[in-house]
Amino acid sequence: MAAPATASNPLMHPVRDLVGRLHCPSCWHALRPADALFIAEDPRLLGDPVAGADEALRFLPSRFDLTGAALDPEGARCTRLACPRCRREIPRSMLELPATIVSVVGAPGAGKSHLLASAIWSMRRDADRLGLQVIDAEPRLHARLHAWENRLFGSAEGPRRLEKTETSGGQGYASVRIEGRTEVVPAPFVFTLRRAAETTPATSLVLYDNAGEHFLPGADDALRPVTRHLGRSEAIVFVLDPTQDPGFRAAVGLPPSTQPPVRQDLVLSEMAARIRHHRGRRTDERLDVPLVIAMAKADLWAATAHVSMLSDPFAVGGDPVAALRPGHQACLALARRGSPEFVAAFESAFERVLLVPCSGLGRDAAPPEGPVTPRWAAVPFVAACEFGEGGRLGSFKP
Ligand SMILES: Nc1nc2c(ncn2[C@@H]2O[C@H](COP(=O)(O)OP(=O)(O)OP(=O)(O)O)[C@@H](O)[C@H]2O)c(=O)[nH]1
Ligand SMILES: [Mg+2]
Ligand SMILES: [Zn+2]
Structure with a gap:
Protein backbone atom coordinates (compact mmCIF):
# COMPACT_ATOMS: atom_id res chain seq x y z
CA MET A 1 0.00 0.00 0.00
CA ALA A 2 1.26 3.48 -0.83
CA ALA A 3 2.19 5.74 2.07
CA PRO A 4 2.05 9.52 1.61
CA ALA A 5 5.32 11.46 1.34
CA THR A 6 5.48 12.81 4.84
CA ALA A 7 8.35 13.93 7.01
CA SER A 8 8.11 10.56 8.79
CA ASN A 9 9.04 8.77 5.59
CA PRO A 10 12.32 6.87 6.04
CA LEU A 11 13.68 8.52 2.89
CA MET A 12 13.32 11.93 4.44
CA HIS A 13 14.94 10.78 7.69
CA PRO A 14 17.49 8.32 6.43
CA VAL A 15 18.95 5.83 8.84
CA ARG A 16 22.26 6.25 7.01
CA ASP A 17 23.74 9.72 6.90
CA LEU A 18 23.73 11.31 3.48
CA VAL A 19 26.33 13.73 2.14
CA GLY A 20 25.15 17.33 2.36
CA ARG A 21 25.86 18.12 -1.28
CA LEU A 22 27.35 16.25 -4.21
CA HIS A 23 28.21 16.76 -7.85
CA CYS A 24 26.66 14.67 -10.58
CA PRO A 25 29.55 12.52 -11.92
CA SER A 26 28.32 13.03 -15.49
CA CYS A 27 27.44 16.74 -15.88
CA TRP A 28 28.90 18.27 -12.64
CA HIS A 29 25.62 19.79 -11.57
CA ALA A 30 25.69 20.42 -7.80
CA LEU A 31 22.77 18.88 -5.96
CA ARG A 32 21.51 17.90 -2.56
CA PRO A 33 20.48 14.25 -2.14
CA ALA A 34 16.85 15.36 -1.79
CA ASP A 35 17.01 16.91 -5.31
CA ALA A 36 17.76 13.56 -6.98
CA LEU A 37 15.10 12.17 -9.30
CA PHE A 38 14.03 8.53 -9.22
CA ILE A 39 14.19 6.19 -12.22
CA ALA A 40 10.91 4.45 -13.06
CA GLU A 41 10.93 0.64 -13.02
CA ASP A 42 7.60 -0.10 -14.68
CA PRO A 43 8.36 -1.17 -18.26
CA ARG A 44 5.50 0.97 -19.58
CA LEU A 45 7.30 4.13 -18.45
CA LEU A 46 9.96 4.02 -21.16
CA GLY A 47 11.27 7.31 -22.58
CA ASP A 48 12.54 10.40 -20.83
CA PRO A 49 12.68 13.85 -22.47
CA VAL A 50 16.26 14.48 -21.29
CA ALA A 51 17.83 11.02 -20.84
CA GLY A 52 16.47 9.73 -24.16
CA ALA A 53 13.79 7.53 -25.72
CA ASP A 54 15.48 4.28 -24.63
CA GLU A 55 15.78 5.33 -20.99
CA ALA A 56 13.16 4.90 -18.28
CA LEU A 57 11.26 7.96 -17.12
CA ARG A 58 12.93 10.03 -14.38
CA PHE A 59 10.52 11.54 -11.85
CA LEU A 60 10.24 13.36 -8.54
CA PRO A 61 8.35 10.94 -6.28
CA SER A 62 5.25 11.82 -4.35
CA ARG A 63 4.39 8.28 -3.16
CA PHE A 64 6.52 5.83 -1.21
CA ASP A 65 6.04 2.32 0.13
CA LEU A 66 6.51 1.43 3.77
CA THR A 67 10.24 0.72 3.32
CA GLY A 68 10.79 4.23 1.97
CA ALA A 69 11.24 3.21 -1.68
CA ALA A 70 9.62 5.59 -4.16
CA LEU A 71 6.68 4.41 -6.26
CA ASP A 72 6.61 5.37 -9.91
CA PRO A 73 3.38 6.62 -11.56
CA GLU A 74 2.46 2.98 -12.34
CA GLY A 75 3.09 1.89 -8.75
CA ALA A 76 6.41 0.04 -9.25
CA ARG A 77 9.01 0.21 -6.47
CA CYS A 78 12.00 2.40 -7.46
CA THR A 79 15.37 2.83 -5.79
CA ARG A 80 17.63 4.00 -8.62
CA LEU A 81 18.46 7.71 -8.60
CA ALA A 82 19.26 10.22 -11.32
CA CYS A 83 20.69 13.71 -11.67
CA PRO A 84 17.98 16.38 -11.97
CA ARG A 85 19.94 18.12 -14.77
CA CYS A 86 21.35 15.47 -17.15
CA ARG A 87 19.19 12.67 -15.71
CA ARG A 88 22.00 10.13 -15.88
CA GLU A 89 21.91 7.55 -13.11
CA ILE A 90 23.88 8.42 -9.98
CA PRO A 91 24.97 5.38 -7.93
CA ARG A 92 23.43 5.51 -4.49
CA SER A 93 26.82 5.34 -2.80
CA MET A 94 27.55 8.83 -4.12
CA LEU A 95 24.71 10.17 -1.98
CA GLU A 96 25.97 8.33 1.06
N1 LIG B 1 53.95 -3.51 -24.41
C1 LIG B 1 52.83 -3.07 -23.89
N2 LIG B 1 51.85 -2.59 -24.70
C2 LIG B 1 50.72 -2.12 -24.13
C3 LIG B 1 50.53 -2.12 -22.72
N3 LIG B 1 49.32 -1.57 -22.45
C4 LIG B 1 48.78 -1.25 -23.63
N4 LIG B 1 49.60 -1.59 -24.66
C5 LIG B 1 49.34 -1.40 -26.08
O1 LIG B 1 49.17 -0.02 -26.32
C6 LIG B 1 48.10 0.21 -27.22
C7 LIG B 1 47.15 1.25 -26.67
O2 LIG B 1 46.60 0.82 -25.43
P1 LIG B 1 45.24 1.42 -24.86
O3 LIG B 1 45.09 0.94 -23.46
O4 LIG B 1 44.11 1.18 -25.79
O5 LIG B 1 45.59 2.97 -24.87
P2 LIG B 1 44.63 4.20 -24.49
O6 LIG B 1 45.51 5.17 -23.80
O7 LIG B 1 43.43 3.73 -23.78
O8 LIG B 1 44.28 4.76 -25.92
P3 LIG B 1 42.98 5.63 -26.38
O9 LIG B 1 41.80 4.86 -25.95
O10 LIG B 1 43.18 5.72 -27.85
O11 LIG B 1 43.11 6.96 -25.74
C8 LIG B 1 47.45 -1.14 -27.46
O12 LIG B 1 47.81 -1.58 -28.72
C9 LIG B 1 48.01 -2.05 -26.42
O13 LIG B 1 48.19 -3.35 -26.89
C10 LIG B 1 51.58 -2.65 -21.90
O14 LIG B 1 51.49 -2.72 -20.66
N5 LIG B 1 52.69 -3.11 -22.54
MG1 LIG C 1 41.46 3.88 -24.16
ZN1 LIG D 1 24.06 15.38 -14.25
Whole structure:
Protein backbone atom coordinates (compact mmCIF):
# COMPACT_ATOMS: atom_id res chain seq x y z
CA MET A 1 0.00 0.00 0.00
CA ALA A 2 1.26 3.48 -0.83
CA ALA A 3 2.19 5.74 2.07
CA PRO A 4 2.05 9.52 1.61
CA ALA A 5 5.32 11.46 1.34
CA THR A 6 5.48 12.81 4.84
CA ALA A 7 8.35 13.93 7.01
CA SER A 8 8.11 10.56 8.79
CA ASN A 9 9.04 8.77 5.59
CA PRO A 10 12.32 6.87 6.04
CA LEU A 11 13.68 8.52 2.89
CA MET A 12 13.32 11.93 4.44
CA HIS A 13 14.94 10.78 7.69
CA PRO A 14 17.49 8.32 6.43
CA VAL A 15 18.95 5.83 8.84
CA ARG A 16 22.26 6.25 7.01
CA ASP A 17 23.74 9.72 6.90
CA LEU A 18 23.73 11.31 3.48
CA VAL A 19 26.33 13.73 2.14
CA GLY A 20 25.15 17.33 2.36
CA ARG A 21 25.86 18.12 -1.28
CA LEU A 22 27.35 16.25 -4.21
CA HIS A 23 28.21 16.76 -7.85
CA CYS A 24 26.66 14.67 -10.58
CA PRO A 25 29.55 12.52 -11.92
CA SER A 26 28.32 13.03 -15.49
CA CYS A 27 27.44 16.74 -15.88
CA TRP A 28 28.90 18.27 -12.64
CA HIS A 29 25.62 19.79 -11.57
CA ALA A 30 25.69 20.42 -7.80
CA LEU A 31 22.77 18.88 -5.96
CA ARG A 32 21.51 17.90 -2.56
CA PRO A 33 20.48 14.25 -2.14
CA ALA A 34 16.85 15.36 -1.79
CA ASP A 35 17.01 16.91 -5.31
CA ALA A 36 17.76 13.56 -6.98
CA LEU A 37 15.10 12.17 -9.30
CA PHE A 38 14.03 8.53 -9.22
CA ILE A 39 14.19 6.19 -12.22
CA ALA A 40 10.91 4.45 -13.06
CA GLU A 41 10.93 0.64 -13.02
CA ASP A 42 7.60 -0.10 -14.68
CA PRO A 43 8.36 -1.17 -18.26
CA ARG A 44 5.50 0.97 -19.58
CA LEU A 45 7.30 4.13 -18.45
CA LEU A 46 9.96 4.02 -21.16
CA GLY A 47 11.27 7.31 -22.58
CA ASP A 48 12.54 10.40 -20.83
CA PRO A 49 12.68 13.85 -22.47
CA VAL A 50 16.26 14.48 -21.29
CA ALA A 51 17.83 11.02 -20.84
CA GLY A 52 16.47 9.73 -24.16
CA ALA A 53 13.79 7.53 -25.72
CA ASP A 54 15.48 4.28 -24.63
CA GLU A 55 15.78 5.33 -20.99
CA ALA A 56 13.16 4.90 -18.28
CA LEU A 57 11.26 7.96 -17.12
CA ARG A 58 12.93 10.03 -14.38
CA PHE A 59 10.52 11.54 -11.85
CA LEU A 60 10.24 13.36 -8.54
CA PRO A 61 8.35 10.94 -6.28
CA SER A 62 5.25 11.82 -4.35
CA ARG A 63 4.39 8.28 -3.16
CA PHE A 64 6.52 5.83 -1.21
CA ASP A 65 6.04 2.32 0.13
CA LEU A 66 6.51 1.43 3.77
CA THR A 67 10.24 0.72 3.32
CA GLY A 68 10.79 4.23 1.97
CA ALA A 69 11.24 3.21 -1.68
CA ALA A 70 9.62 5.59 -4.16
CA LEU A 71 6.68 4.41 -6.26
CA ASP A 72 6.61 5.37 -9.91
CA PRO A 73 3.38 6.62 -11.56
CA GLU A 74 2.46 2.98 -12.34
CA GLY A 75 3.09 1.89 -8.75
CA ALA A 76 6.41 0.04 -9.25
CA ARG A 77 9.01 0.21 -6.47
CA CYS A 78 12.00 2.40 -7.46
CA THR A 79 15.37 2.83 -5.79
CA ARG A 80 17.63 4.00 -8.62
CA LEU A 81 18.46 7.71 -8.60
CA ALA A 82 19.26 10.22 -11.32
CA CYS A 83 20.69 13.71 -11.67
CA PRO A 84 17.98 16.38 -11.97
CA ARG A 85 19.94 18.12 -14.77
CA CYS A 86 21.35 15.47 -17.15
CA ARG A 87 19.19 12.67 -15.71
CA ARG A 88 22.00 10.13 -15.88
CA GLU A 89 21.91 7.55 -13.11
CA ILE A 90 23.88 8.42 -9.98
CA PRO A 91 24.97 5.38 -7.93
CA ARG A 92 23.43 5.51 -4.49
CA SER A 93 26.82 5.34 -2.80
CA MET A 94 27.55 8.83 -4.12
CA LEU A 95 24.71 10.17 -1.98
CA GLU A 96 25.97 8.33 1.06
CA LEU A 97 29.75 8.70 0.87
CA PRO A 98 31.94 11.66 -0.13
CA ALA A 99 33.52 11.18 -3.55
CA THR A 100 37.20 10.82 -4.40
CA ILE A 101 37.51 11.61 -8.10
CA VAL A 102 40.56 10.37 -9.98
CA SER A 103 41.02 11.46 -13.62
CA VAL A 104 42.96 9.17 -15.96
CA VAL A 105 44.70 11.28 -18.60
CA GLY A 106 47.09 10.51 -21.46
CA ALA A 107 47.73 10.71 -25.19
CA PRO A 108 45.90 8.40 -27.63
CA GLY A 109 47.31 4.89 -27.38
CA ALA A 110 49.29 5.62 -24.18
CA GLY A 111 47.81 2.51 -22.54
CA LYS A 112 45.14 4.11 -20.29
CA SER A 113 42.39 1.54 -20.85
CA HIS A 114 44.65 -1.50 -20.46
CA LEU A 115 46.18 -0.02 -17.32
CA LEU A 116 42.81 0.88 -15.80
CA ALA A 117 41.32 -2.56 -16.50
CA SER A 118 44.40 -4.31 -15.07
CA ALA A 119 44.46 -1.98 -12.06
CA ILE A 120 40.84 -2.65 -11.14
CA TRP A 121 41.34 -6.38 -11.66
CA SER A 122 44.41 -6.31 -9.39
CA MET A 123 42.63 -4.21 -6.78
CA ARG A 124 39.72 -6.67 -6.71
CA ARG A 125 42.05 -9.63 -6.18
CA ASP A 126 44.72 -8.09 -3.97
CA ALA A 127 42.71 -5.87 -1.64
CA ASP A 128 44.51 -7.15 1.46
CA ARG A 129 47.95 -6.77 -0.06
CA LEU A 130 47.22 -3.25 -1.34
CA GLY A 131 45.39 -2.20 1.82
CA LEU A 132 42.49 -0.89 -0.27
CA GLN A 133 39.32 -2.58 -1.43
CA VAL A 134 37.17 -1.47 -4.36
CA ILE A 135 33.63 -2.76 -4.97
CA ASP A 136 31.45 -1.71 -7.93
CA ALA A 137 28.86 0.75 -6.63
CA GLU A 138 26.34 -0.34 -9.32
CA PRO A 139 27.67 -3.35 -11.23
CA ARG A 140 24.97 -2.74 -13.86
CA LEU A 141 26.70 0.51 -14.88
CA HIS A 142 30.10 -1.18 -15.34
CA ALA A 143 29.32 -3.53 -18.23
CA ARG A 144 32.12 -1.90 -20.25
CA LEU A 145 34.70 -2.44 -17.50
CA HIS A 146 33.59 -6.03 -16.86
CA ALA A 147 33.92 -6.80 -20.59
CA TRP A 148 37.50 -5.43 -20.53
CA GLU A 149 38.44 -7.47 -17.49
CA ASN A 150 36.90 -10.55 -19.06
CA ARG A 151 38.78 -9.97 -22.28
CA LEU A 152 42.16 -9.54 -20.59
CA PHE A 153 41.85 -12.03 -17.72
CA GLY A 154 38.71 -14.11 -18.17
CA SER A 155 37.24 -16.52 -20.65
CA ALA A 156 36.20 -14.08 -23.40
CA GLU A 157 37.08 -15.43 -26.82
CA GLY A 158 39.51 -13.60 -29.07
CA PRO A 159 42.77 -11.71 -28.56
CA ARG A 160 43.67 -10.51 -25.06
CA ARG A 161 43.71 -6.82 -25.89
CA LEU A 162 41.24 -3.94 -25.76
CA GLU A 163 39.88 -1.76 -28.50
CA LYS A 164 40.79 1.88 -28.72
CA THR A 165 38.42 4.00 -26.61
CA GLU A 166 35.76 5.67 -28.76
CA THR A 167 35.79 9.46 -28.94
CA SER A 168 31.96 9.54 -28.84
CA GLY A 169 29.05 7.10 -28.73
CA GLY A 170 29.53 3.60 -27.34
CA GLN A 171 29.13 2.85 -23.65
CA GLY A 172 31.62 5.48 -22.54
CA TYR A 173 29.40 8.48 -23.21
CA ALA A 174 25.73 9.42 -23.20
CA SER A 175 23.88 12.04 -25.24
CA VAL A 176 21.31 14.00 -23.28
CA ARG A 177 18.94 16.82 -24.34
CA ILE A 178 19.30 19.78 -22.00
CA GLU A 179 17.31 22.93 -22.72
CA GLY A 180 16.87 22.03 -26.36
CA ARG A 181 20.50 21.18 -27.12
CA THR A 182 22.36 17.90 -27.13
CA GLU A 183 25.19 17.50 -24.62
CA VAL A 184 27.58 14.53 -24.56
CA VAL A 185 28.52 13.50 -21.03
CA PRO A 186 31.03 10.85 -19.93
CA ALA A 187 30.05 7.63 -18.15
CA PRO A 188 32.07 7.33 -14.93
CA PHE A 189 33.15 4.18 -13.11
CA VAL A 190 32.03 4.43 -9.48
CA PHE A 191 33.29 2.17 -6.67
CA THR A 192 33.00 2.15 -2.94
CA LEU A 193 36.46 2.36 -1.44
CA ARG A 194 37.44 0.80 1.88
CA ARG A 195 40.85 1.21 3.43
CA ALA A 196 42.46 -1.54 5.53
CA ALA A 197 41.89 0.35 8.78
CA GLU A 198 38.18 0.87 8.10
CA THR A 199 35.36 -1.61 8.68
CA THR A 200 32.99 -0.06 6.12
CA PRO A 201 33.67 1.94 2.94
CA ALA A 202 34.29 5.61 3.67
CA THR A 203 34.39 7.07 0.14
CA SER A 204 33.11 6.60 -3.37
CA LEU A 205 35.94 6.33 -5.89
CA VAL A 206 35.01 7.85 -9.26
CA LEU A 207 37.21 7.12 -12.28
CA TYR A 208 37.02 8.22 -15.90
CA ASP A 209 38.58 6.67 -18.98
CA ASN A 210 38.50 9.12 -21.88
CA ALA A 211 39.80 8.65 -25.39
CA GLY A 212 43.23 10.29 -25.60
CA GLU A 213 41.93 12.61 -28.34
CA HIS A 214 39.82 14.40 -25.71
CA PHE A 215 42.99 15.67 -24.06
CA LEU A 216 44.35 17.29 -27.20
CA PRO A 217 44.01 21.07 -27.34
CA GLY A 218 40.50 22.24 -28.29
CA ALA A 219 38.76 18.87 -27.82
CA ASP A 220 36.58 19.72 -24.80
CA ASP A 221 33.80 22.28 -25.08
CA ALA A 222 30.49 23.21 -23.49
CA LEU A 223 28.53 20.70 -25.58
CA ARG A 224 31.00 17.88 -24.94
CA PRO A 225 32.24 18.45 -21.40
CA VAL A 226 33.92 15.04 -21.41
CA THR A 227 37.03 16.05 -19.48
CA ARG A 228 35.43 18.46 -17.04
CA HIS A 229 36.19 15.94 -14.25
CA LEU A 230 39.63 17.60 -14.30
CA GLY A 231 38.03 20.53 -12.51
CA ARG A 232 37.04 18.36 -9.56
CA SER A 233 39.50 15.49 -9.29
CA GLU A 234 41.33 14.86 -6.02
CA ALA A 235 44.24 13.30 -7.94
CA ILE A 236 45.31 12.71 -11.54
CA VAL A 237 46.85 9.60 -13.03
CA PHE A 238 48.69 10.77 -16.15
CA VAL A 239 49.59 7.76 -18.28
CA LEU A 240 52.85 8.51 -20.08
CA ASP A 241 53.90 6.14 -22.85
CA PRO A 242 57.69 6.43 -23.12
CA THR A 243 57.63 4.28 -26.25
CA GLN A 244 55.78 7.04 -28.17
CA ASP A 245 58.57 9.54 -27.54
CA PRO A 246 61.76 9.49 -29.67
CA GLY A 247 63.89 10.88 -26.79
CA PHE A 248 62.69 8.23 -24.31
CA ARG A 249 63.18 5.50 -26.90
CA ALA A 250 66.76 6.58 -27.44
CA ALA A 251 67.33 6.82 -23.67
CA VAL A 252 66.24 3.19 -23.11
CA GLY A 253 67.88 1.84 -26.25
CA LEU A 254 64.74 1.15 -28.27
CA PRO A 255 65.01 1.57 -32.07
CA PRO A 256 63.28 4.64 -33.59
CA SER A 257 59.52 4.12 -34.06
CA THR A 258 57.82 4.14 -37.44
CA GLN A 259 54.78 5.88 -35.86
CA PRO A 260 54.59 9.70 -35.80
CA PRO A 261 55.71 10.91 -32.33
CA VAL A 262 53.14 12.34 -29.93
CA ARG A 263 54.01 15.48 -27.94
CA GLN A 264 52.99 14.17 -24.52
CA ASP A 265 54.43 17.29 -22.87
CA LEU A 266 51.77 19.28 -24.71
CA VAL A 267 49.04 16.88 -23.58
CA LEU A 268 50.20 17.47 -20.00
CA SER A 269 50.32 21.26 -20.45
CA GLU A 270 46.84 21.25 -21.99
CA MET A 271 45.60 19.22 -19.02
CA ALA A 272 47.13 21.72 -16.58
CA ALA A 273 45.51 24.59 -18.50
CA ARG A 274 42.10 22.93 -18.25
CA ILE A 275 42.51 22.27 -14.54
CA ARG A 276 43.38 25.95 -14.02
CA HIS A 277 40.47 27.05 -16.18
CA HIS A 278 37.89 24.91 -14.35
CA ARG A 279 39.26 25.75 -10.88
CA GLY A 280 39.85 29.45 -11.57
CA ARG A 281 43.60 29.25 -10.82
CA ARG A 282 46.26 31.70 -11.98
CA THR A 283 48.65 30.61 -14.71
CA ASP A 284 51.71 31.32 -12.57
CA GLU A 285 50.43 29.17 -9.70
CA ARG A 286 51.58 25.55 -9.33
CA LEU A 287 48.62 23.23 -8.90
CA ASP A 288 48.19 21.47 -5.57
CA VAL A 289 46.27 18.50 -7.01
CA PRO A 290 48.58 15.47 -6.72
CA LEU A 291 49.84 14.14 -10.04
CA VAL A 292 50.81 10.48 -10.41
CA ILE A 293 52.66 9.88 -13.66
CA ALA A 294 52.16 6.24 -14.62
CA MET A 295 55.15 5.40 -16.82
CA ALA A 296 53.36 2.77 -18.91
CA LYS A 297 54.48 -0.25 -20.93
CA ALA A 298 57.42 -0.76 -18.57
CA ASP A 299 57.73 -4.33 -19.88
CA LEU A 300 59.44 -2.72 -22.90
CA TRP A 301 61.91 -0.46 -21.10
CA ALA A 302 62.21 -1.18 -17.35
CA ALA A 303 65.19 -3.55 -17.63
CA THR A 304 67.39 -1.15 -19.58
CA ALA A 305 66.33 1.78 -17.38
CA HIS A 306 67.22 -0.28 -14.25
CA VAL A 307 63.72 0.05 -12.84
CA SER A 308 62.42 -2.77 -10.67
CA MET A 309 58.78 -3.62 -10.00
CA LEU A 310 59.43 -6.71 -7.89
CA SER A 311 58.70 -5.29 -4.43
CA ASP A 312 55.25 -4.64 -3.01
CA PRO A 313 55.10 -0.90 -2.32
CA PHE A 314 51.87 -1.00 -0.32
CA ALA A 315 52.64 -4.16 1.68
CA VAL A 316 51.01 -4.07 5.10
CA GLY A 317 53.40 -2.72 7.72
CA GLY A 318 55.77 -1.38 5.06
CA ASP A 319 56.66 2.19 4.26
CA PRO A 320 55.16 3.00 0.85
CA VAL A 321 57.03 6.30 0.56
CA ALA A 322 60.38 4.50 0.94
CA ALA A 323 59.24 1.70 -1.37
CA LEU A 324 58.14 4.03 -4.15
CA ARG A 325 61.09 6.41 -4.02
CA PRO A 326 63.68 4.32 -5.97
CA GLY A 327 61.24 3.81 -8.87
CA HIS A 328 60.32 7.49 -8.79
CA GLN A 329 63.95 8.55 -8.90
CA ALA A 330 64.88 6.09 -11.66
CA CYS A 331 61.90 7.24 -13.78
CA LEU A 332 62.74 10.88 -13.14
CA ALA A 333 66.36 10.36 -14.19
CA LEU A 334 65.14 8.59 -17.33
CA ALA A 335 62.66 11.40 -18.07
CA ARG A 336 65.36 14.05 -17.62
CA ARG A 337 67.56 12.22 -20.13
CA GLY A 338 64.83 11.27 -22.60
CA SER A 339 62.34 14.13 -22.48
CA PRO A 340 63.47 17.19 -20.52
CA GLU A 341 60.55 19.11 -22.07
CA PHE A 342 58.11 16.71 -20.38
CA VAL A 343 59.86 17.15 -17.00
CA ALA A 344 59.72 20.93 -17.43
CA ALA A 345 55.99 20.71 -18.24
CA PHE A 346 55.06 18.82 -15.06
CA GLU A 347 57.53 20.54 -12.74
CA SER A 348 56.29 23.99 -13.72
CA ALA A 349 52.60 23.09 -13.33
CA PHE A 350 52.37 20.71 -10.33
CA GLU A 351 53.58 20.86 -6.76
CA ARG A 352 53.40 17.16 -5.92
CA VAL A 353 54.40 14.63 -8.56
CA LEU A 354 55.09 10.91 -8.17
CA LEU A 355 56.44 8.84 -11.06
CA VAL A 356 55.51 5.16 -11.03
CA PRO A 357 56.73 2.54 -13.53
CA CYS A 358 53.95 0.13 -14.51
CA SER A 359 52.68 -2.21 -17.19
CA GLY A 360 49.02 -3.02 -17.77
CA LEU A 361 49.79 -6.05 -19.93
CA GLY A 362 53.11 -7.10 -18.43
CA ARG A 363 54.27 -8.12 -21.88
CA ASP A 364 54.34 -6.85 -25.44
CA ALA A 365 50.92 -6.55 -27.10
CA ALA A 366 51.98 -9.00 -29.83
CA PRO A 367 51.27 -11.93 -29.78
CA PRO A 368 47.78 -11.24 -28.39
CA GLU A 369 47.09 -14.78 -27.08
CA GLY A 370 49.50 -15.06 -24.14
CA PRO A 371 48.50 -14.49 -20.52
CA VAL A 372 48.29 -10.93 -19.24
CA THR A 373 50.54 -10.40 -16.22
CA PRO A 374 50.22 -6.79 -15.02
CA ARG A 375 53.18 -5.24 -13.21
CA TRP A 376 52.38 -2.54 -10.65
CA ALA A 377 49.19 -1.71 -12.61
CA ALA A 378 47.27 -0.84 -9.46
CA VAL A 379 50.12 1.13 -7.89
CA PRO A 380 49.42 4.51 -9.61
CA PHE A 381 45.75 4.27 -8.63
CA VAL A 382 46.37 3.24 -5.03
CA ALA A 383 48.93 6.06 -4.84
CA ALA A 384 46.35 8.53 -6.20
CA CYS A 385 43.89 7.45 -3.50
CA GLU A 386 46.54 7.70 -0.76
CA PHE A 387 47.76 11.21 -1.53
CA GLY A 388 44.97 12.92 0.38
CA GLU A 389 44.97 14.07 3.98
CA GLY A 390 45.70 11.13 6.29
CA GLY A 391 46.57 8.90 3.30
CA ARG A 392 49.62 6.66 3.31
CA LEU A 393 51.42 9.04 0.88
CA GLY A 394 50.17 12.17 2.59
CA SER A 395 53.73 13.12 3.50
CA PHE A 396 55.31 12.30 0.14
CA LYS A 397 57.54 15.08 -1.13
CA PRO A 398 59.63 14.09 -4.13
N1 LIG B 1 53.95 -3.51 -24.41
C1 LIG B 1 52.83 -3.07 -23.89
N2 LIG B 1 51.85 -2.59 -24.70
C2 LIG B 1 50.72 -2.12 -24.13
C3 LIG B 1 50.53 -2.12 -22.72
N3 LIG B 1 49.32 -1.57 -22.45
C4 LIG B 1 48.78 -1.25 -23.63
N4 LIG B 1 49.60 -1.59 -24.66
C5 LIG B 1 49.34 -1.40 -26.08
O1 LIG B 1 49.17 -0.02 -26.32
C6 LIG B 1 48.10 0.21 -27.22
C7 LIG B 1 47.15 1.25 -26.67
O2 LIG B 1 46.60 0.82 -25.43
P1 LIG B 1 45.24 1.42 -24.86
O3 LIG B 1 45.09 0.94 -23.46
O4 LIG B 1 44.11 1.18 -25.79
O5 LIG B 1 45.59 2.97 -24.87
P2 LIG B 1 44.63 4.20 -24.49
O6 LIG B 1 45.51 5.17 -23.80
O7 LIG B 1 43.43 3.73 -23.78
O8 LIG B 1 44.28 4.76 -25.92
P3 LIG B 1 42.98 5.63 -26.38
O9 LIG B 1 41.80 4.86 -25.95
O10 LIG B 1 43.18 5.72 -27.85
O11 LIG B 1 43.11 6.96 -25.74
C8 LIG B 1 47.45 -1.14 -27.46
O12 LIG B 1 47.81 -1.58 -28.72
C9 LIG B 1 48.01 -2.05 -26.42
O13 LIG B 1 48.19 -3.35 -26.89
C10 LIG B 1 51.58 -2.65 -21.90
O14 LIG B 1 51.49 -2.72 -20.66
N5 LIG B 1 52.69 -3.11 -22.54
MG1 LIG C 1 41.46 3.88 -24.16
ZN1 LIG D 1 24.06 15.38 -14.25
